[in-house]
Amino acid sequence: MDRIRIIGGAPLHGAIPISGAKNAALPLMIASLLTEDTLELTNVPRLADINSLLRILGNHGVDYTIAGKRPGQTAETGQTIRLSARHIIDTTAPYELVSTMRASFWVIAPLVARIGEARVSMPGGCAIGTRPVDLLIMALERLGAEIEIDRGYVIARAPKGLRGGEIAFPKVTVGGTHVALMAAALADGVTVIDNAAREPEVADLAACLIKMGAKIAGAGTSRIVVEGVSRLHGATHEVLPDRIETGTYAMAVAMTGGDVLLQNTRPELLESALEVLRRAGTDIVASNEGIRVRRNGAAIAPVDVTTDPYPGFPTDLQAQIMALMTRAKGTSRIRETIFENRFMHVQELARLGARIRLDGDCALVEGVERLKGAPVMATDLRASVSLVIAGLAAEGETTINRVYHLDRGFEALEVKLGRCGAQIERLRG
């Protein structure tokens, strides 16, 4: 199993190209199931999760090609993937495939909308409630799907097609909003989605669906209105920049000090996180080329952060800001409101010398003078990258085990950081 070795202490200087957003690319790829025509996606990141989803789509009968590089393209240019779901050969998404990635459950929406049936394993095989998909199911029911739960599978049927309806989410859910959008696009009549997620990835999916012929108004706000159409056609769409990758590298620079230009990304995708970084003492300047992040000499100031749905501070950057705050001058308070148990990184950060006390959904982080390198274990995608950030500032050597978590969501991490002066390498095997 691969490991990452970091020798901490070097400031970061240079430029980091930001990849296309994994969390946008996944629903966009799933949207290919809505049409017989070809959907071409550009700027798709090279990540393990993308490959897992390609396997799942392939199992449904989607033909895909991944285009090679063209003249003028660099190593950083994302992939172009063409997906064609002309013939759906199987409407079942089996446990072995779905359990590797939760988002693959979302195939249920285009399958039931276009084919009239879908049989999709519950993610992780857990009961609804503990690892819930209840709101996704509710959304489909609102559009007339009949739902049956059988031996770990959710079976959705709508032999006469879906019909428009009112979907009011009691809680903001990104996956629920993606599912509702895709299903409503092909439903008969008008659907109103209330308390919709406002995440940029939702707006990106809607923009692509509109190119495919869908009639959608209000994406990016909490009320989305969809007028169903009988068929969607092919389109070409560029995946938007990854705001979580952007925020992660911004926090890495804030941690080590230095001066880095984050290229091909946009500040409006992560204003709340950039604002927190400014409060922490980082200089952030937006330009046409991207976002320039600098911290020269100034101490890291402690911050008070609460995760919230967009436009609030993203839960997917919570572990990273915590890593940064381990070196702040003072005590920070970080509250997680989206997911329970999303503090698995705390114990590993403590192995590097961090002082963190958990109190319910709050973490109190008392900044320390220095972190010391140690072997640590990646527990999930965002937790593992917080260990990278901490390792970059720790004295001596940090080795991170189980980096397959990182490969799910961060493209060429060690290459991007290494080019900016970090002493970081992947140990194969």
Ligand code: UD1
């Ligand atoms: C997406 C992101 C993930 C991010 C999360 C929150 C992708 C591939 N993943 O995950 O990186 O951390 O948004 O920004 O885009 N919930 C229910 N019932 C449901 C569905 C969700 O109770 O049926 C709850 C969840 O347990 C959680 C909250 O709603 O507490 C938000 O989850 P949701 O926005 O749905 O997350 P995902 O779409 O799975």
